[in-house]
Structure formats: structure tokens, C-alpha cells
Amino acid sequence: MVSWPENPDLRVQTLQETGTVISSARDKDALFRTFLEHKQTVFWICLGYARDFVEAEELTQEVFFRAWTKVDSLRDSERPREWLCRVARNACLDHLKKLRLREVLRDGLSRYPGDERTPETRAIYRDELRLLKEAVRALPRKLKDTFILRGYGGLSYREIATVLGVKEGTVMSRLNEAREKIKSQMKGRAQGG
């Protein structure tokens, strides 16, 4: 298991130890520290859009770099966590456009590390995971965003509504629709072989 530093001060110390000065402005530095507290959430969201964890890690890098370059655009009224999730979503969508993940999806699934499960159970799991990934990617963009922010990122309805700029009721209806579509698609693909 990856140990995610719980103490934000430890992350700040890491920043200083590496000799990296994020910004001459203290505000920018403080904001970036706040961003790093949400590294795990961003990674999960990226995992939802990516083929595997390697790609998710690359996307997370891109998200935090974008956040560092665009931190000045964060308005006072915005919460850093939601702003960062929006940056993550946009970065992942840009990434999807470039890679056309649907075409290379099967290759990507081979990069997950092995585990203690038997070859049979692992094969079943991989098949399920591939079906899920394909189903998620087949979703319309609005449904896909909602599903990933909730299913992978673990954001609340209110946070998702803020990130996507819609009402909470819209988030709930989109989420239900996304789940229905995923279920039906996975079922259909499983039956179709």
C-alpha cells in the first residue's frame, strides 16, 4: 500500500528539502500545499479516465503541474479541492482526445502489477475491469465525468455539482443514468463474449 502522508506539514517539508521554491508569493505556495493534500483524490479521478495506474500517475503529474501554472486563476470564492478536481477532469479529457483510448484499451490493461490471487481469479477480475473500462469510456461525456468523479474520486454530490457547474439534482440523475448504462453495457458485452 502506498502511504499517503496525512500531515500536510510533512509535504511542505518535502517541498523545502528538495530546494524547490514554488513561488515567490507566499499565497501561491500555500495554495499549492493545499493542492497536495488532495493528491490521492486526483489520482483516483485520473485512474477513472486512464487505462491503468501508470497512465493515471502521468496524468496526476500533469494535473499538479497545470495546477501550479494556473494557481493564480483560482478565485477566492472557489474551494481548492473542487478547483483541482476541475483541472484534473480537463487534463484527463485532453489526454483522452490525444490517445483515443478506446483503440488501445486492451494493451493498457497488461500493466497492472500482479497480486496474490490465483491466475484464474485474476483473469476474471481483469476481464471485469476491461468491461468496466470500456463501458465507462463508451458513456457520453457528461455521464462519464459524473460517474468518475463519484465512483473513483469519491466526491460528494455537492462537490460534483460545483466541479461540473450543474445542480445536485442533475448530478444524481446523471449518476443513475450512467450506472444503468454501464450495467447494461457490461451485461451485453459479457453475454456477447
Add this chain to the structure above:
Amino acid sequence: MESVQVDEIQEIIRKEKEEAERGFEGARFDARLFERIRKAREQRPTAWPIFLIKPGPVVAFSVLVLAFAGFLLFRTFSPSPLPPTIRAMSAVLDKSGAGRGTSGQDRTAQRIATAEYTEFGWAIKEVLYACKRQALGDVSMTDALSRVFQEAASRAASGRDGEDALSPRVEAPKLRTAEDFRMFFAGFLQKLKEV
């Protein structure tokens, strides 16, 4: 997979997260991120390229500074208001005074010369009074001499115009106005006093 429930979807996602966590190295991630940020900071445009993009304010400020410097230089090195004639006379007087020392004997001689100059001034005023037949008033010797010599120059110029109307015109003297005469005699008397 006959029927896929929501819980099953979440279970698949949970397993995927577990596997991803195993492969994710937080320390390596942080090091890469900070290195990338450091490089980006180094490559950020400095103030100079920004000046190239928007040169207006800096150019305006530079022009102001140059104009002020030019004004100061003009004030410092502008030519002397004395006409060239006076400068030439000063050069001659300088030569006559070259090589003098500043011994006590010379200083005594200078004091005597100053006293004689004062006497000389009174004598000049008396001569002028005799010429004009009127009191000069409390005017400096410079102004008195300037007035007399300017009147003489005017009379000479009008007479020359009457005699040589058809002849080629001679270059006019440089001392034409009262100010020219005043400055000329001021320089002359100053040098006379020094010598």
C-alpha cells in the same frame, strides 16, 4: 456475469484502486513533480523578454532620462555668453599674465594695482563727464563706458553708410547692441583688474 449490480461496479473499482496503490510510488511522484516545477521556473521568461514584448513604458522612461541628462550636459558645457571678441581679448590678457608667481611680493603688487584701478576708474568717469557734459549718476563703469562707446559706434556706422553707399558692405562689427558693449567692457575690466 448475468446481472451487474452497482455494488459489483464499486467492487471492481475498489480492486482497481488497490492494485494502483501498490504500483504508485509517492516519493518518486513528488520528486518528479518538484523537478518539473523547478525546470519550469528556470525557463520562465525574465523581465527582459517582457520588456521586448511591451517596450512602451520602458522606452518612455528612457527618453525622459536621456532628455534630463542632455539638459544637464547643456547647462554644464554650454558656450560662454561672452562674445568671441571678449574671449579673444581674454586670451591675450592671459598670455600677458602667464608665468607670474603668487609670492607675497606679487600679492602686494596686486593690492597696489587694485588701488590704482580704482583711481583709474574715477579718472575714466571724469573724462566721460567732460565728454557728455552731464552727470553720469551712480552707474558702474562698465555701463558708463558701454553707453558712450555704443553712441560713438552708431555715429560711425551712420556716417559710413552715407559715404560708402555704393561700395561693398563691410562685415558689421560684432559689438552691436548695448548688451554686447556691456559684456565686452565687463570682461575687459575684469581682465584689467586681474592683470
